[in-house]
Amino acid sequence: MNIHEYQAKQVFAKYDVPVPKGIMVESVDAAVEAAKELGGPVWVVKAQIHAGGRGLGGGVKLAKTLDEVRELADEILGMTLVTHQTDAAGKLVQKLYIEDGADIKDEFYLSVVLDRKLEMPLIMASTEGGMNIEDVAENTPEKIITIPVDPAIGFQGFHGRKLAFGLGITDKAEQKKIISFAQKLFKLYMENDAEMIEINPLVRTGSGDFIALDGKMGFDNSALGRQPQIAEMRDFSEEDADEVEAAKYGLSYVALDGEIGCMVNGAGLAMGTMDTINHMGGTPANFLDVGGSANAETVAKGFEIILKNPNVKAIFVNIFGGIVRCDRIANGIIEATKITDVNVPVIVRLDGTNAPEAAIILKNANISNLIVGDDLGDGAAKAVAAAKGN
Amino acid sequence: MSILVNKDTKVIVQGFTGKEGTFHAEQCLAYGTKIVGGVTPNKGGQVHLGQPVFNTVAEAVKTTGATVSMIFVPPAFVGDAVMEAAEAGIELAVIITEGAPVKDMQMAKAHATKHGMKTLGPNCPGIITAEECKIGIMPGMIFKKGNVGLISKSGTLTYEGTNQVVQAGYGITTAIGIGGDPIIGLSYNQILPMFEADPDTKCIVMIGEIGGDLEIQAAKLIKEQITKPVVAFIAGQTAPKGKTMGHAGAIVSGSAGTAKEKMEALEAAGVKVVVSPADIGKAVAEMMAKI
Numbered sequence: 001m002n003i004h005e006y007q008a009k010q011v012f013a014k015y016d017v018p019v020p021k022g023i024m025v026e027s028v029d030a031a032v033e034a035a036k037e038l039g040g041p042v043w044v045v046k047a048q049i050h051a052g053g054r055g056l057g058g059g060v061k062l063a064k065t066l067d068e069v070r071e072l073a074d075e076i077l078g079m080t081l082v083t084h085q086t087d088a089a090g091k092l093v094q095k096l097y098i099e100d101g102a103d104i105k106d107e108f109y110l111s112v113v114l115d116r117k118l119e120m121p122l123i124m125a126s127t128e129g130g131m132n133i134e135d136v137a138e139n140t141p142e143k144i145i146t147i148p149v150d151p152a153i154g155f156q157g158f159h160g161r162k163l164a165f166g167l168g169i170t171d172k173a174e175q176k177k178i179i180s181f182a183q184k185l186f187k188l189y190m191e192n193d194a195e196m197i198e199i200n201p202l203v204r205t206g207s208g209d210f211i212a213l214d215g216k217m218g219f220d221n222s223a224l225g226r227q228p229q230i231a232e233m234r235d236f237s238e239e240d241a242d243e244v245e246a247a248k249y250g251l252s253y254v255a256l257d258g259e260i261g262c263m264v265n266g267a268g269l270a271m272g273t274m275d276t277i278n279h280m281g282g283t284p285a286n287f288l289d290v291g292g293s294a295n296a297e298t299v300a301k302g303f304e305i306i307l308k309n310p311n312v313k314a315i316f317v318n319i320f321g322g323i324v325r326c327d328r329i330a331n332g333i334i335e336a337t338k339i340t341d342v343n344v345p346v347i348v349r350l351d352g353t354n355a356p357e358a359a360i361i362l363k364n365a366n367i368s369n370l371i372v373g374d375d376l377g378d379g380a381a382k383a384v385a386a387a388k389g390n
Numbered sequence: 391m392s393i394l395v396n397k398d399t400k401v402i403v404q405g406f407t408g409k410e411g412t413f414h415a416e417q418c419l420a421y422g423t424k425i426v427g428g429v430t431p432n433k434g435g436q437v438h439l440g441q442p443v444f445n446t447v448a449e450a451v452k453t454t455g456a457t458v459s460m461i462f463v464p465p466a467f468v469g470d471a472v473m474e475a476a477e478a479g480i481e482l483a484v485i486i487t488e489g490a491p492v493k494d495m496q497m498a499k500a501h502a503t504k505h506g507m508k509t510l511g512p513n514c515p516g517i518i519t520a521e522e523c524k525i526g527i528m529p530g531m532i533f534k535k536g537n538v539g540l541i542s543k544s545g546t547l548t549y550e551g552t553n554q555v556v557q558a559g560y561g562i563t564t565a566i567g568i569g570g571d572p573i574i575g576l577s578y579n580q581i582l583p584m585f586e587a588d589p590d591t592k593c594i595v596m597i598g599e600i601g602g603d604l605e606i607q608a609a610k611l612i613k614e615q616i617t618k619p620v621v622a623f624i625a626g627q628t629a630p631k632g633k634t635m636g637h638a639g640a641i642v643s644g645s646a647g648t649a650k651e652k653m654e655a656l657e658a659a660g661v662k663v664v665v666s667p668a669d670i671g672k673a674v675a676e677m678m679a680k681i
Contacts, residue, residue: 114492114496114572114573116572116573116602116603117603119496119499119500119573120496120500150500151493151496151497152497152500190493193491193492193493195492220491220492220493222465222489222490222491222492223491223492223493225465225466226466226491254630256628256630264546265546266544266545266546266547267544267570267599268542268543268544268545268546268547268570268597268599268625269544269546269547269549269550269625269667271544271599271600271625271626271627271628271629272544272547272550272623272625272666272667274628274629275625275626275627275628275649275665275666275667276666276667276668277628278627278628279665279666284628287629292488320546320549320550320553321529322515322527322528322529322545322546322549323527351549351553352529352532352549353529375553375557375668376550376666376667376668377666377668377669380666380668
């Protein structure tokens with residue numbers, strides 16, 4: 001789960017990680033009021049969306065007067081931002097963060113992420129702040145410092161020294177400040193079950209202070225149950241409505257732009273099914289994993305969500321039952337044909353637990369546009385043919 | 391022969407009396423797995439599915455001599471359960487539970503390693519030595535005995551891959567689902583050498599997916615150490631960039647961890663890479679015919 005910049009900064013502030021003062025607003029008038037309250041003399045008007053690269057996309061701008069705040073708020077609020085981290089359709093800006101301008105001397109990059117190979121958190125830092133960090137990694141990898149921190153020992157002095165010296169910070173007072181900054185950041189990473197924290201840029205001010213000018217945070221979904229304050233920050237309007245609806249039923253759904261609706265159990269087999277369709281000359285309309293506890297109701301819901309997509313010309317149900325019982329899926333398919341108008345051919349391949357029972361259930365139901373696939377290859381081929389009208 | 395588990399392996403179940411634990415332990419017993427007891431705190435002394443229940447793993451190990459634990463406890467307690475097993479002297483913990491917090495798994499895995507305990511999973515279907523021992527949730531009836539070893543990140547692709555092998559007229563020595571979470575236990579690079587050393591395994595099927603670089607590391611190891619033929623499939627060739635496809639592990643970020651990159655690395659290591667799981671059976675038959 002991701003949160004907005006303004007929310008990340010609330011978390012930072014709770015741990016005394018220095019951030020500029022700011023106020024989140026949802027209207028132009030509120031933006032001007034917020035600017036007045038902050039006092040100026042300069043403000044930054046920032047689009048709040050769950051994606052990086054907002055500045056380059058025109059979603060972050062500097063205002064020197066209250067009139068400029070109004071103008072910029074009016075311009076940015078309601079715009080659709082397309083950045084290198086959004087898809088081509090971009091994201092609608094529904095919230096703004098009005099923030100005090102900072103006295104920037106230089107810009108750094110600082111993040112904490114999980115290093116899967118080392119199986120521990122990794123602090124990454126660079127003197128090349130304010131740039132696209134992917135480009136820095138590609139072009140000048142030597143400018144990125146990496147510091148793995150074993151959670152069993154926590155953030156130690158040597159981690160901090162490696163960071164300060166690595167960033168070329170020589171002033172002793174400044175060294176202390178950057179080390180304390182990183183230490184707090186690591187603490188909040190661990191205590192909040194974060195998956196990723198990224199600050200780009202982290203700035204050094206003229207007076208030698210370090211401030212998080214930006215803040216991105218992502219969290220481990222599996223830990224949200226024990227992080228209620230974080231879970232509350234979830235902004236559903238930033239997520240795909242169909243994906244959210246599907247998740248309520250234990251379905252994992254991602255819309256794609258092809259023609260064959262897919263309903264599969266397990267993420268791996270679901271991707272494998274999409275790959276197979278693709279290699280046979282078809283195009284998948286979605287990824288849909290019905291999960292391990294699929295029943296008639298969830299399958300029917302899956303059909304409903306798949307059929308909302310007008311591009312769908314055929315549906316391929318591919319189930320290899322382990323925990324999932326094929327007879328339940330079969331009943332779900334029958335249920336779906338009763339409550340939704342399934343007006344496209346449905347190719348069904350059911351294998352594994354209770355597959356013979358499922359075959360009998362489907363046969364007896366006598367559904368006209370239902371085609372049986374003998375195995376993955378056969379089912380995919382029939383789905384591709386059906387989508388082409390054959 | 392087989393790897394890691396066989397008909398003599400003594401297994402306990404952590405989370406034995408819960409709904410999931412009970413259902414799957416029953417299936418494992420029916421398959422022939424030597425489940426010798428289970429652990430549920432405060433239910434020690436009871437008998438469940440004909441086996442003794444203990445309050446702690448240490449007691450269970452001491453009394454039954456179990457070396458493997460199958461873990462079904464709820465997600466929030468997985469880390470605790472794994473660490474308890476490690477300190478009790480369990481040699482292999484098979485973690486089936488889905489949704490364990492990543493932070494807990496970092497701690498638990500480090501602790502397991504410190505105590506010399508191997509782990510599998512979490513969020514995996516488990517391990518099965520065909521017709522001998524099933525520790526997990528896979529449909530046992532599809533696993534016919536034979537000479538193909540199988541490793542997969544994905545649960546259902548473990549079944550699909552096995553089905554392909556069996557339909558092609560071959561069978562399985564041991565099949566293992568390693569799980570696709572950010573932190574997992576045994577992975578390709580620990581399991582591939584075990585298959586290499588197992589005289590009954592003649593061919594290896596390796597199933598991966600997008601995200602992370604375990605398959606790239608595996609390609610390096612295969613090139614250097616594996617002489618047996620390997621057939622591989624990588625799921626997610628058509629997955630869009632930046633989207634999570636269900637598994638926490640299946641995240642494509644930038645160029646790292648794409649299916650294409652992994653397929654190329656494996657091909658360069660001499661692996662027979664197929665573009666669809668539907669082609670696994672044919673590829674295995676081709677490899678087996680050459681032996």
